[in-house]
Each structure stands twice: as structure tokens, then as C-alpha cells.
Amino acid sequence: xxxxxxxxxxxxxxxxxxxxxxxxxxxxxxxxxxxxxxxxxxxxxxxxxxxxxxxxxxxxxxxxxxxxxxx
Numbered sequence: 001x002x003x004x005x006x007x008x009x010x011x012x013x014x015x016x017x018x019x020x021x022x023x024x025x026x027x028x029x030x031x032x033x034x035x036x037x038x039x040x041x042x043x044x045x046x047x048x049x050x051x052x053x054x055x056x057x058x059x060x061x062x063x064x065x066x067x068x069x070x071x
Contacts, residue, residue: 003066005059007032007051014049021049041067 004012008023008030023030034049039060046067050059 002036002047002049004034004049005051005062006054007034009034009049010051037063039063039067 001013002015004010004014009026009032014021014026014034018036020033020035023032023034033052035052037048037050037059039046039048046063048059048063050056
């Protein structure tokens with residue numbers, strides 16, 4: 001499951017098989033752009049969409065909280 005972190009689609013699940021996409025592909029009124037990023041915790045790989053609108057370090061902290069909450 002790929003959850004958007006930051007930007008116009010924050011918190012939404014977007015299933016696309018691409019490296020990056022524009023939020024306008026989903027909603028023409030949205031402006032954010034996203035790229036896929038994998039995070040590994042233990043033996044599991046988690047994939048998220050990170051917005052170009054958010055600081056990468058901040059995005060990583062958000063993702064870490066989400067992953068640890070799932071465990």
C-alpha cells in the first residue's frame with residue numbers, strides 16, 4: 001500500500017506502478033508532485049509517496065511513526 005506523505009493528497013492511498021506522479025493526474029485542481037520511496041524495517045519493505053512539498057527528513061519521521069504504529 002502506498003500512502004501519500006505531505007502535499008495535496010496527504011494520507012491518501014494511491015496505487016500506481018510508476019516512480020513519480022502529479023496530484024493533478026488524480027484531481028486537476030491539485031498541484032503537488034510525488035515520488036515513491038521505500039523504507040525497510042526489519043524484514044518488511046514499506047512503500048510511500050513522498051511529496052516534493054515536504055522536507056524529506058520530516059517525511060521520514062512521519063513514515064517511521066506510521067510504520068512503528070502498524071507493528
